[in-house]
Amino acid sequence: xxxxxxxxxxxxxxxxxxxxxxxxxxxxxxxxxxxxxxxxxxxxxxxxxxxxxxxxxxxxxxxxxxxxxxxxxxxxxxxxxxxxxxxxxxxxxxxxxxxxxxxxxxxxxxxxxxxxxxxxxxxxxxxxxxxxxxxxxxxxxxxxxxxxxxxxxxxxxxxxxxxxxxxxxxxxxxxx
Numbered sequence: 686x687x688x689x690x691x692x693x694x695x696x697x698x699x700x701x702x703x704x705x706x707x708x709x710x711x712x713x714x715x716x717x718x719x720x721x722x723x724x725x726x727x728x729x730x731x732x733x734x735x736x737x738x739x740x741x742x743x744x745x746x747x748x749x750x751x752x753x754x755x756x757x758x759x760x761x762x763x764x765x766x767x768x769x770x771x772x773x774x775x776x777x778x779x780x781x782x783x784x785x786x787x788x789x790x791x792x793x794x795x796x797x798x799x800x801x802x803x804x805x806x807x808x809x810x811x812x813x814x815x816x817x818x819x820x821x822x823x824x825x826x827x828x829x830x831x832x833x834x835x836x837x838x839x840x841x842x843x844x845x846x847x848x849x850x851x852x853x854x855x856x857x858x859x860x861x
Contacts, residue, residue: 704857713859716749717838717845727764739843740849741813742861743791747771750812752788756803761792781782787811794821797828805831809849816843829856836848837848 704710725744728730731737740763747755747767755764755773771789776796785805785854792799800813807813818825819841828846829837835852838845840861 692837706836706853706855708852709855712749713838713857714799716745717840717859723748725763729762729766736844738861739816742840742843743767744813745790746814750789754786754788756792757791758789758791764789764791768798781824790814791816793817794824797824806846807833809835809847809851811848813846813848814843815846818842818844 698706704713706772723741723744726741727806729740729744731740740760741761743757744767747764749767753773755768755771757764757773757777758775761773764771776790776792776799786808787803788810789812790800790803793816795817815825815828818839825839825844828834828844829839832847833850835847835849835854837847837856839856839858842861
């Protein structure tokens, strides 16, 4: 019942309505809210509806971005299905020595403090996914308004942060 209330409260933010940027509209339309079946959906089926929904999003993100380095502790099979040649490394303190640039990362809102030292390794090509932002909305507002972040997408269950500060900063609320 609760997930339907969340979905209904965001119905006006569906499928990229109101997004003026062509790049952001294409991202929302063809990556975030893509409804066509992908090649690995049947193979990587999950029992939990939210875990499967997020896994499908992560696979589409990896497929769209084609990163060489992915930072994630979970959803490894989904990321790997989206991009086979990427190196998937866990969020640890020695990550600074393993790579010079992080291209795609997935963390939870509780791991934000552990991710802060890695911000110098984030450039305009970096895409960060933060899960469970609905649990700590004040921290999410701080992240979205941080001068080091660029365009952000609030999907309620997770958020997507781009670090391209050359573009106009905007926080989109998306019905996911």
